[in-house]
Amino acid sequence: MRWIWLASYPKSGNTWLRLLIANLGREEPADINAIPESAGIASSREWFDSSMLFASGLLTYDECDRLRPMVYEAKREEFEDCVDLDEDNEEGGDDVASRVGQVHFVKSHDAWTVNPDGRPLLGGSRVADAAILIVRDPRDVAPSLANHNGSTIDGAVDLMGQQDGAFCGQPRRQAIQLRQQLLSWSAFNASWLDQRDVPVQCVRYEDLYTDTAATLGKVLAFAGVEVSEEDVARAVRFAAFSELTAQEQAKGFREAPPSRGKRSFFRRGIAGGWADELTAEQVERIEQDHAPMMERLGYALSAAGATEERRAE
Amino acid sequence: MASYRISGLSVRSEIALHGLMACDGPENAAPDVTIVRGEVPDAFDDAQVLGPNWALAQDRFRIGIPGVVSMLLTGGRELRFCPAPGVSDEEAAIFVASTGFGILLHQRGHPLLHASAARVGDAAVLFCGPSGAGKSTLAAALGERGHALVADDFCAISLREGRPWIAPDARKHKLWRQAIDAMALGGRSGAPVRNRIEKYFVDPREIVETPLPVAAIYALREQRPPHSPGITAPNIVDAALIVRTNAYRPRLVRAFGQQPLYFKAAAALAQRAGVYYLTRPLSFADMDKTADRLADHWASLGLLDRAA
Numbered sequence: 354m355r356w357i358w359l360a361s362y363p364k365s366g367n368t369w370l371r372l373l374i375a376n377l378g379r380e381e382p383a384d385i386n387a388i389p390e391s392a393g394i395a396s397s398r399e400w401f402d403s404s405m406l407f408a409s410g411l412l413t414y415d416e417c418d419r420l421r422p423m424v425y426e427a428k429r430e431e432f433e434d435c436v437d438l439d440e441d442n443e444e445g446g447d448d449v450a451s452r453v454g455q456v457h458f459v460k461s462h463d464a465w466t467v468n469p470d471g472r473p474l475l476g477g478s479r480v481a482d483a484a485i486l487i488v489r490d491p492r493d494v495a496p497s498l499a500n501h502n503g504s505t506i507d508g509a510v511d512l513m514g515q516q517d518g519a520f521c522g523q524p525r526r527q528a529i530q531l532r533q534q535l536l537s538w539s540a541f542n543a544s545w546l547d548q549r550d551v552p553v554q555c556v557r558y559e560d561l562y563t564d565t566a567a568t569l570g571k572v573l574a575f576a577g578v579e580v581s582e583e584d585v586a587r588a589v590r591f592a593a594f595s596e597l598t599a600q601e602q603a604k605g606f607r608e609a610p611p612s613r614g615k616r617s618f619f620r621r622g623i624a625g626g627w628a629d630e631l632t633a634e635q636v637e638r639i640e641q642d643h644a645p646m647m648e649r650l651g652y653a654l655s656a657a658g659a660t661e662e663r664r665a666e
Numbered sequence: 667m668a669s670y671r672i673s674g675l676s677v678r679s680e681i682a683l684h685g686l687m688a689c690d691g692p693e694n695a696a697p698d699v700t701i702v703r704g705e706v707p708d709a710f711d712d713a714q715v716l717g718p719n720w721a722l723a724q725d726r727f728r729i730g731i732p733g734v735v736s737m738l739l740t741g742g743r744e745l746r747f748c749p750a751p752g753v754s755d756e757e758a759a760i761f762v763a764s765t766g767f768g769i770l771l772h773q774r775g776h777p778l779l780h781a782s783a784a785r786v787g788d789a790a791v792l793f794c795g796p797s798g799a800g801k802s803t804l805a806a807a808l809g810e811r812g813h814a815l816v817a818d819d820f821c822a823i824s825l826r827e828g829r830p831w832i833a834p835d836a837r838k839h840k841l842w843r844q845a846i847d848a849m850a851l852g853g854r855s856g857a858p859v860r861n862r863i864e865k866y867f868v869d870p871r872e873i874v875e876t877p878l879p880v881a882a883i884y885a886l887r888e889q890r891p892p893h894s895p896g897i898t899a900p901n902i903v904d905a906a907l908i909v910r911t912n913a914y915r916p917r918l919v920r921a922f923g924q925q926p927l928y929f930k931a932a933a934a935l936a937q938r939a940g941v942y943y944l945t946r947p948l949s950f951a952d953m954d955k956t957a958d959r960l961a962d963h964w965a966s967l968g969l970l971d972r973a974a
Contacts, residue, residue, distance in 0.1 A: 405717070411859065526843070
C-alpha cells in the first residue's frame with residue numbers, strides 16, 4: 354500500500370481534492386456526506402483512542418503528540434493487513450473510501466513538526482510514502498477561514514499570522530479532534546515543503562481551479578494512482594463546484610461550520626475573490642506577514658504603489 | 667487496602683481509586699478482582715496480538731500509558747500496576763480505574779459498551795458514543811432531573827433469560843470545566859481527574875447500586891447534515907453495528923475473538939430493549955430540549971409508568 358498525506362492549511366481546497374478523488378471510478382456523484390470525516394484525518398481522536406486503547410482526553414496535547422507517531426504506525430499496519438478495514442469505524446455508514454486501490458489518502462491540517470521527543474509528529478517515512486501539499490492564495494484563505502470560524506476577516510488574518518496558530522487546542526473542553534498545530538500560514542507551508550522525510554508535491558488551488566482535470570491528473574500520477582483520462586474527466590464533472598453546492602443546498606454538508614447562522618461550506622469556489630472582499634489594510638497585512646512564502650508559491654503581491662493609492666482613497 | 671464495587675464486581679485495591687465509590691469490603695470472602703502494585707513485564711515472549719502499547723498473550727494482557735503507568739491484567743481477576751518513575755499513585759489511579767478496569771472487563775468476557783447510563787423508572791437507559799460524544803454530560807444533566815446515575819463510562823451487559831441487564835458502575839462524573847460551568851455544577855465539583863487536565867470529578871446527585879434491566883440504548887449523534895434532530899430507530903443491521911462499534915474498545919472485540927458475544931448482545935438489545943439514534947445539537951443551550959425529547963420518548967415507551 355501507499356500512504357499519501359493530503360496536507361493543507363485550512364480552507365485551501367483539501368475537501369475539494371478529497372471529493373475529486375472520492376469521485377474516481379464512480380457511476381454517479383459521490384454523496385458529499387459520505388466521504389470519511391473524523392476517521393480520515395491525522396488529528397482523529399478515534400484513531401488515537403482505538404489504537405492505544407485509552408482516552409486521549411486524559412492526556413495533555415503535548416503528551417498526545419509524543420504518542421501520535423505510534424498511532425500512525427499502527428494504522429499503517431492495519432491498512433497493510435487490509436483485513437476488516439471498516440470494522441472499527443465508529444462512524445459506521447461511510448461508504449466512500451479515502452483510498453483508490455492500494456493508495457490511501459489521509460488528510461492533515463497539522464503542520465509538519467517534530468514532537469517533544471524529536472520524532473516527526475506524523476511518523477515520518479515510516480508511515481507515509483509521500484505528501485501532497487495544497488496551497489491557496491492567503492488573501493483568498495482569509496475570508497474563507499473567517500466564514501468557517503465565524504470570526505471577522507481581521508480575526509482570520511490574525512490567526513494566519515500567528516506563529517503558534519492551532520485548531521482544537523482549547524483546554525476547558527474536549528474538542529472533537531486532537532490539537533492541530535497549524536503554525537502561521539507561511540510556516541505551515543514551509544514545514545511541509547522543507548521537510549526531507551517524504552517526497553512532497555505542491556498543488557495550487559488556483560491551478561486546480563483553472564484546469565482541474567490536468568492538475569488532478571498530475572496529483573494522481575505523483576500519488577501512484579493509475580486512472581484513465583475518462584475517469585478523471587468524470588470525477589471532475591461529479592465534483593464540480595455547482596454539483597457540490599447543489600448537494601449542500603439540498604441536504605446540507607456535515608463539514609459545514611456549526612449552525613451559527615446560515616453559513617455554508619462551499620462558498621464562492623473561485624480564485625482571486627479577495628479583490629472584492631478584503632480592505633486595502635487587510636491585503637497589506639497579509640502581504641506583510643507572508644510576502645516571502647507568497648512569492649515562493651507564485652502569488653504576486655499587489656504593487657506597493659497600488660496599495661498606497663487605495664489607502665489614499 | 668480499599669474496597670470498591672465496580673461494574674457489579676467486588677474489588678480490593680492497594681491504591682485509592684479517586685472517583686469510585688468506596689464500600690465496605692467483604693472481609694472474609696475473596697474479592698472478584700484485586701488491584702496490586704508490582705512488576706509489569708515490558709513485553710510477552712508468547713504475545714498473540716500486538717498493539718503499539720499493548721499486547722495479548724493467553725490470559726494475560728499488558729498495556730502501557732507511556733510515561734505514566736503500565737498494567738498487567740491476568741485472567742480478569744488481577745490488575746497489577748507499575749507507575750513510571752516519578753509518577754504518583756494519584757496520577758496513575760485514573761488510568762487504573764478507567765482504562766485498566768475496562769480492559770479487564772473485556773477480558774472477563776462481558777459485552778462491555780462505551781456508554782453512560784441513567785435510571786428511568788425501574789430500568790436503565792444507555793447513551794453510547796466515542797469519546798467526546800457527550801455521554802457523561804448528558805448523564806449529568808439527566809441526574810439534575812432526578813435520573814440516578816447508573817454508569818459513567820462503561821456498561822457491562824449480561825443476559826438473564828434473554829433480557830439484557832446492566833451491572834451498575836456508578837462513580838463520580840468526570841466533566842470538563844466548560845460543562846461544569848454551563849450546567850452550574852461547580853458546587854459539587856472536586857479534584858481534577860488528572861493534574862494539568864481541566865476535567866474534574868463531580869459528585870452525582872444519586873447513584874444506583876443494583877443491577878437494572880436495560881430499556882433502551884441511544885447512540886449519540888451531533889445534529890449536523892444530513893441528520894436532523896430527533897430520536898430514530900435504525901434498521902436491525904445498523905442496530906447490531908451500533909452495539910459492536912460502541913464496545914468499550916472495539917479493537918479488543920476482535921483481539922479476544924468476542925464477535926459472537928457482541929452479536930448476541932446486539933440481538934437481545936434490539937429485541938428486548940430498543941436501539942435508537944439520538945441526534946441533537948452539542949450546545950449546552952439545547953440540553954433542556956434534548957432532555958424533554960427523551961422524556962417524551964420514555965413516556966411513549968411506557969418507561970415512566972413503571973416508576974417505583
